[in-house]
Amino acid sequence: MEPAIELRGVTKRFVSPAGTAFTALRDLDLTVAPGEFCAIVGPTGCGKSTTLALISGLEPPSIGEVRVLGRPVTDVGRSVGYVFQRDAVFPWKDVLENVLAGPQFRRLSRAEAEARAREWIARVGLAGFERYYPHQLSGGMRKRVALAQTLINEPQILLMDEPFSALDVQTRALMENELLDLWAATGASVVFVTHDLEEAIALADRVVVITAGPGTIKGEYRVDIGRPRNIAEVRFQPRSVELYAEIWKDLRDEVLVSYERTKRSVA
């Protein structure tokens, strides 16, 4: 079967206004199968977010090729959804307007867009909050808005950049479970970036470890834990703990490299 996402020999450099080049990713190969939940872990600044930017088409690769659903990526694709780390809901739109932005941009009729938006708002548990503005909601609720806003477009590719990192532990576990439920209903391919290995194992089919920048693949691990999963329970399963120990060996070295670097740059 053709992979849903394919990165081949991808290098991404950014050139600062001062003219110095910074290599975020070097010679990265990654494929994600249709319907697969792939988690990417790595130390801070290893180019995890850059990987998502390349897949989404927000950034072009410097070298190499990015293919999504069998086609080379040239621009922002219609089949991609992207949940950002920071709140990227529009503060001047209320919940309803935020969620129906996607269909509205894609020129659906107002009535249809609104009907679907209400459906999605209910699905993420925000029924009754249609007329609230983002600043009136809690962080977890804003995340739900962002999820509904992204999923209403029915993306075949779902990119998530540490979406729950700003949430408190309890809310986070709730949101992770909800994400799994929502995802199970869509069958989308997911690339989930996180620095939290436990979260990666609990959610994903496969965990990819990326080296400290410039990022490249250090190791890949299949998470052979059945579904449906309950996040609260999965974490304490012996297999999860084993996997954690195994992957952490890979990840620890990279985290240390990254840590030494930041220490030096501060000093």
Add this chain to the structure above:
Amino acid sequence: MRQADAAAGDRDVARARARDRRRLLVLGLRIALGAFIVGSWELTTRAGCHGPDTATCVIDPFFFGRPSGIVEQLGIWIQNGTAQGPLWEQIAVTLEETVLGFAIGVVLGVIFGVILGRNRLLSDVAGPYIKALNAMPRIVLGSIFIMALGFEIPSKVALAVVLVFFVVFFNAFQGVREVDRDLLANARILGASQRQLSTHVILPSALSWIVASLHTSFGFALVGAIVGEYLGARKGIGLMIATAQGTFNANGVFAAMLILAVVAILAEALVTRLENRLIRWRPNAITDVNI
């Protein structure tokens, strides 16, 4: 338990009473301060005067006016009209010039600010000229406008537009430049076209910057209208000030200033209402200008 509740209730009542007392105290002191300033003005312009020569007074009312004289002047204007016609007509003319200049200046400022903010080439090319124009004291253009557009309303509107435009322009420009990159990326992923990016993301985001400039720019519009009238007009509050100055009527200048102050405060309240309407979504939208 019940006793504890009752005690807590009592404390709340006591606190509410203390708040009320404070409010009354502030109000009382405010009135006292105003009365003190106006009263001492009145008294010092009356104290120590010998005979008809006002220069002997502690403060010479010939140059500095006198509150009772100002009130008298206002009364004359209201009853008999001004040298240029009825008082309400002067106010209406000045207001018309101000509002027209404000509206045109804001619209032009927003349009140019958004266009240049979105187009880097254009802003790089036009940048130095705009900075040069902004650095110039634009009030001197008033003379040109009077010569070119005459003594009627258009010359004052033009001056107000020129003053308002730059304030709004720079805010709109900056607002467009400061748009959150994540929000832009999100809108693009969700499927927004370039046009939709402008209307759904860039404009609303820049709006809080633009709206913040409205207070300042309304003041500028009023300055433009008044200075324009001062330089040459047939009607308006600015002309009333010029006339009063020409006849050494200090009370007239102060009375016209008082009218202007009232107009400005009313306008300020309207702008605040407009502001709250435009950015309802913002947390703690500004409801009043606090010191």
